[in-house]
Amino acid sequence: MPTTRFFGARRMRVALVFLLGSALAVGVAPTVASAAPSPSARASALLAQMTLDEKVEMLNGEISPLYGFYNAPIERLGIPALTMSDGPAGVRVANQAVNGGKSTALPAPVALAASWEPGLARDFGTLAGQEAFATGHNVHLAPAADIFRDPRAGRGWEAFGEDPLLSGVIAAEEIRGIQSSPVLADLKHLAAYNQETNRLNGGNAVVDERAYQEVYIRPMAIAVDDGDPGSAMCAFNKINGVWACENADLLTTILREQLHFEGFVMSDYNATHTTLEAFRAGLDQEQPADYHFGQALIDLVNNGTVSMAEIDEHVLNVLTPMYRFGLFDQPAVAGPLDVAAGSAVAREIAEKSMVLLKNEPAGDAPLLPLSDEIDSIAVIGADADTDAAGGGSALVAGADVVSPLAGITERAGDGVDVQYAQGTDPIGNGAVLLPGPDVVPSDVVTAADGTSPGFTARYWTNLNREGAPGIERIDPTASIRLGFVARVPFNAQSPKLPDTSPDYFNTVSADWNGTLTVPLTGSYVFSLGVEGSGTLFIDDEPVAVIDDAADFASATYTADLTEGDVHAIRIEYTHDVAAGTDGGAQVKFGWTPPEGFLAAKAQAAAELAAESDVAVVVARDLATEGADKPDIDLPQGQDDLIRAVTAANPNTVVVLTTGGPVEMDSWDADVPAVLEAWYGGQQQGAAIAGILFGDVDPSGRLPITFPHSIDETPTSTPEQFPGIGLDVQYSEGIYVGYKGYLEQGIEPKYPFGYGLSFNEGLETVVSRIPDRARLDDDTGLIRANDLRLRVRVNNDTDAAGTEVVQVYAGPLPGVESAERTLAGWVKLAVAADGHRSQTLKLDPESFAYWDAEADAWVTPTGEVELFVGDSVESAESAGTFTIG
Secondary structure, three states, X not given: OOOOOOOOOOOOOOOOOOOOOHHHHOOOXXXXXXXXXXXXXXXXXXXXXXXXXXXXXXXXXXXXXXXXXXXXOEHHHOEOOEEXXXXXXXXXXXXXXXXXXXXXXXXXXXXXXXXXXXXXXXXXXXXXXXXXXHOOOOEEEOOEOOOOOOOOXXXXXXXXXXXXXXXXXXXXHHXXXXXXXXXXXXXXXXXXXXXXXXXXXXXXXXXXHHHHHHHHHHHHHHHHHHHOOOEEEEOOOEEOOEEHHHOHHHHHHHHHHHOOOOOEEEEOXXXXXOOHHHHHHOOOEEOOOOOOOOHHHHHHHHOOOOXXXXXXXXXXXXXXXXXXOOOOOOOOOOOOOOHHHHHHHHHHHHHHHOEEEEEXXXXXXXXXXXXXXOOEEEEEOOOOOOOOOOEOOXXXXXXXXXXXXXXXXXXXXXXXXXXXXXXXXXXXXXXXXXXXXXEOOHHHEEEOOOOOEOEEEEEEOOOOOOOOOOEXXXXXXXXXXXXXXXXXXXXXXXXXXXXXXXXXXXXOXXXXXXXXXXXXXXXXXXXXXXXXXXXXXXXXXXXXXXXXXXXXXXXXXXXXXXXXXXXXXXXEEEOOOOOOOOEEEXXXXXEEOOOOOOOHHHHHXXXXXXXOOEEEEEEEOOOEXXXXXXOOOOOOOHHHHHHHHHHHOOOEEEEEEOOOOXXXXXXXXXXXXXXXXXXXXOOHHHHHHHHHOOXXXXXXXXXXXXXXXXXXXXXOXXXXXXXXXXXXXXXXXXXXXXXXXXXXXXXXXEOOOOOEOOXXXXXXXEEEOOOEEXXXXXXXXXXXXXXXXXEEEEEOOOOOEEXXXXXXXXXXXXXXOOOOEEEEEEEEEEOOOOEEEEEEEOOHHHHOEEEOOOOEEEXXXXXXXXXXXXXXXXXXXXXXXXXX
């Protein structure tokens, strides 16, 4: 397996600038043949030949349908285009003429972090860089080293979890892998970008300086220092009232002066709001489509506001890494992909990232791995026959997709009867990304044609439902969320659901018609939620009305209904308000039925489970760029489905294909086995099957805490998430993730670092810890060589096993600090009846804090306790050592 590396104090880099004289500047070869010009010298020579228009062209992105972001070539000077591929879960190929728009869909970055293997992150990045280059790209917009601050965050799955050290180490190794090809990595999103709500219209992270540095800047610092990315991206949001892309403290003081970043800074799409302020703050390249850096920048030069020297500095920031990483010397040309090789990497990462959360006896032994003697398996789940993925710019069309159903069927072989039941309606954006009760399922509704389950839906591109509808179709549920999250190719909803043209995102009216057959006598609470205006009619009576709602709003109606009765349902909707910055039309028709209701699809799934030896329920959520999740509940009746299947067959495994934590207390009491499979990439089905059947020992560990409920998290107040107005209060300070759970005394469902193995007989012994650690006079941090800890993992069983040994620093002496802070780890695979030893180098910054007055890392002297174990919760004291 790859060697695990640990990174100590951030090293100090000195940039060596080779001055080769004016002869080189005018294109004359240097007189000393052996002295190859440096990238900076080549960039300076080229700069001397550029006009002002050409220089500004390097700083101004353009819209191209063939790439993520794009800068046109300057053919006169041989400057190649910057052709950028979206990431970070593989390469999004926008040009459908290249490999059919497909590449290797890699597991979600949060899954990569769950592997706890920096070497695997290098493999992840290497494949992404190779495939970016092979599909005509020379910049890959990855990795995202944002912190997964709250489990509802729409883009949390794109990053590496809640811990700064783990995030930074994984990001650095991915960058190294990407840039092993002539492709620039792009470190994003600077900074404190931790939610989607209000991301484009001024969402403001109100964060104190210590938390800002220790939590949100620290993973970026590790990635810059140990990964050396060629580019970085500033985020959409504000930090303490200043837009990230015009934030001089962030882009110049922190990024260039403190972190010694040597690449160029681009804006996220439409994240530039000014010309002079952003330029002077340190933004090198505006990406479209606001064009603050085009003619406006030229005008500032011509009127004397901006000097040519300033322009030159920014252009060199772009040109130098282009030379340094080979973009001039090795142009990217689209060619064939090695699909099999990509699948092999994707499968290995998926297998090593999946976390076994629970594995209790279902009889005499734990349910997993599945016995070779089983004859039948029920695979259940609305999208178990497809691949679950996160949405937004990171969504990748996989070149070789294996669904959970296909993977289990293939691995089970011809001798095992594998059958499939859907269990619930397919998971769609409208139902998942809007608050309120579950949608009224298609099981109880019949469309206007009298036969199809669901509603007859009609859509118009006017506000009055005038003329012939442009769309007429069957929608299984009356729920839509249009806008960015629904745009192809960013829409990650079930492929079983129809996509909607962008023509209907904003100026739209619609109606849904059907009949509801009452499934159970009792009291029903119906809910209609819309952005705009909407009316719910039952038997032609308006029972819930919403007018001109600028934000999503809902109304309810309670009715006592009798089983078997049929009622006409009609919903009329008009999107007669301005859409949100990422949004479009929003409708959700939901209900709370009487206790005891179970949808027909779930009943059929339970019946199939009862007839099978084992049931595998594949449950999913949907997380996406452009919207945060309203909660962490499994949507659309999946909780009821799991309970029904488990009641029918106690040999039930729940496989979670999610982007992060979900609520489990409502269903897991009687479920013997739960596997967190994340968004597992194109080989997720094969990887799931490999673990279920015991071909692979589960070795993933949680990179984010799983709470009992959304109310039991360190960021549970509205002020903290999603904020009041535009301000998001980061009032938890440095106590993010597991540190917050410990600080606030919140018991998690599953703690950070947790995960089970099929081999629970491994024992970790700490054989040596530091006695004393001295401080480095230059950095103020502990000398890296003084932070060595020796561990040994013993395996006295007759089966191989894998352990992730985690080391946590205790509270710092004399300073308010976290009860435990991850300081290092090692992942060791141990043979049967064997043992392995490893010396860990702990991270010096884990024993320091950011002093806002000194504007520096400070290491307090005194005694610090070390804790070692297989999660933050189970780690036990290994002793103390003295600093100073």
